[in-house]
Amino acid sequence: MKHFTFRITLVCSFICLAGLNFSCQEDETLNLVKYPENPIQINCEGNSDVKVTGTYDENGKLIFSTPLQKTWKISLATPSPEEVSMKVAPVLVNIPQDKIALSTDLLTIPAGFASGDVTIGLKDDDISFIEDNLSAQTYELGLEITDAEGLNLNTESAKGRLIIEKEQYQSHIVMAGNEGNSIQMKRIYLNNDIMGDPISYSFKLQLDKPAKEDLVINFTTEGISDEFKSSAVFTPSSVTIPVGSKESEEINWTITNDFMKTTAEDENFDIVLKGELGTTNLATLEGDNATINIHVVKTSSILELVNSILQGKLDRSNWSVELGDGWSGDGLNLIDNDSYYSSVSFPEVENNVGEIVLDMKNVYNLVGIKTSFLYKYDWYTGRTFFYSPVKTEIQVSVDKVQWTSLGTLEADGNYSHYIRFMVPTQARYVKYKGTVNSELGLIQLTDMCLYSEEE
Known part of the structure; x- marks a missing residue:
């Protein structure tokens, strides 16, 4: 900090300096030590x-x-x-x-x-x-x-x-599956075997910014017992993402069906495919989309609810229909080609499951069934109510003595249910079992069609 002393000779009597008034005399010495x-x-x-x-x-x-x-x-x-x-x-x-x-x-x-x-x-x-x-x-x-x-x-x-x-330079790696990172697959258990090919899935590793060094990633499978892990194979077993790249080559994962054969019961498996990155500060493989999650449903049901119209509709002209207890109406209404005005009804009284048996007179290799229902529109609430079941079971037989269940599925209310048989099934008789929607207390069925791969 510096202080200054000035000698000022003035004719005037006052000056104003830095906001301070001083009385000045000729040859007066001003001491500005107190300047702010x-x-x-x-x-x-x-x-x-x-x-x-x-x-x-x-x-x-x-x-x-x-x-x-x-x-x-x-x-x-x-x-x-x-x-x-x-x-x-x-x-x-x-x-x-x-x-x-x-x-x-x-x-x-x-x-x-x-x-x-x-x-x-x-x-x-x-x-x-x-x-x-x-x-x-x-x-x-x-x-x-x-x-x-x-x-x-x-x-x-x-x-x-x-x-x-x-910030630290760090490439964030994700495992990008061909159909996303969380998928569901279904396999059918039939006659002590799993129908269909082994489960497989393909994916790539993707980076949000270029790699600054060669990155080596190995892979593991989790969610299955150790005895079957050797049947899960990644091809290639590891990948190297070179410097400057933002994507790996495609990796294919496959596993044999053996892990689903240990029991005849329906099962669910949550399989996780993981990548293991070596020690590095320049990349990370964690967080969202750092794994592939495959939910496998093993089921003895071969029924699948589909949105599209099935192919191979059978001629119904000589069929017969047997309505089980609790139904009212004429069973022939279901095969009279009138799906709007003729119907049969099943109210929920003592039983909430209504059964109907169709006799096609011949054995067919069936691939699906369609059922149609009446509905009503509530003007007060603006809702449409479909008198369709909340659950449907299909059984088949060639002699009406030995019955085989093709499975049970749940369905939302709709005008028609198209149910595909994922495995073609031989039958002459088809037993339909519908569970009443307790909110409405009624099934009103108007039409039933069966489909075969032979026509």
Whole structure:
């Protein structure tokens, strides 16, 4: 802190200096030791500390939230009665001295003025030394006043910092399945065997930004007992994602059906395909979509509710229909080609499951059944109510003595239910068992059709 004493010879009797009135006599000596302290501050965008973040985009390019070159305003608390001269020096943390560009290292503020500007940045906007560092790092690029000449100057707060927070470079890897990361598969258990091919699924590894080193990933299967893990095979068993790449080659996973044959019971399996990444700070394989989740339903039911019309409709002209207990109406209404006005009804009274037996007179290789129902529209609520069952079971027989259940499925209310048999089944007799929707207490069935692969 500096103090100055002036000798001033004046003819006038008063002067006003820095807001102070002095009585002046000729050859009077003025002592300005009590002139107010004048702090110096350095600000950019209204702050002495300005924060900038550095992140990597999808191409691996380092992007800063604001430009690194900043113009700082160096200000006095009050205008000085004399010229102020200040030495300006850079404030650097983790930035080499030879990388910076400073507009001036000596700032002069004329008497009566209160501020001046100094610009600091990187030479030619060269950030290569930051890009070469893939770790998380904090940098500082700012200014401070190292010396000042002027009246009662205080440099204690004369520092401004641009604080640069750069993130760690890290590629986030996901396992991208051909049909998504969570899928469901169904397999049918029939005659002590699993119908259909072994389960398989294909996927790739994808990165949100290019790999900065060769990344080796191995794979494991979880969710099945250890005795069957050897039957699960990844092809290839491991992959290497080379430097600069954002995607692996395709990986195919397959497993034999043996793990589903240990019991005849219906089962569910939640299989998880995982990747194992070696030790590295430059990539991670975790979080959302870091696994492939396969839900396998093993069922003895071969029934599948479909939206499309089935093919191979059988001629019903010589069929007979037998209505079980609780039904009202003529069973022939179900095969009279009138699916709008003729129907049979089953109210929920003592039993909530209504049975109907169709006799096709011949044995067919059946692939599906369609049932149609009456409905009503409630003008008050704006809802449509379908008098369809909430659950349907289909049984078949060739002699009406030995019956085989093809399974049971649940269905939402709809005008028609198209049920496909996933395995063609030989039968002459078909037993339909519908469970009443307790909200309506009634099934009103208007039409029944069967489909064969032979026609």
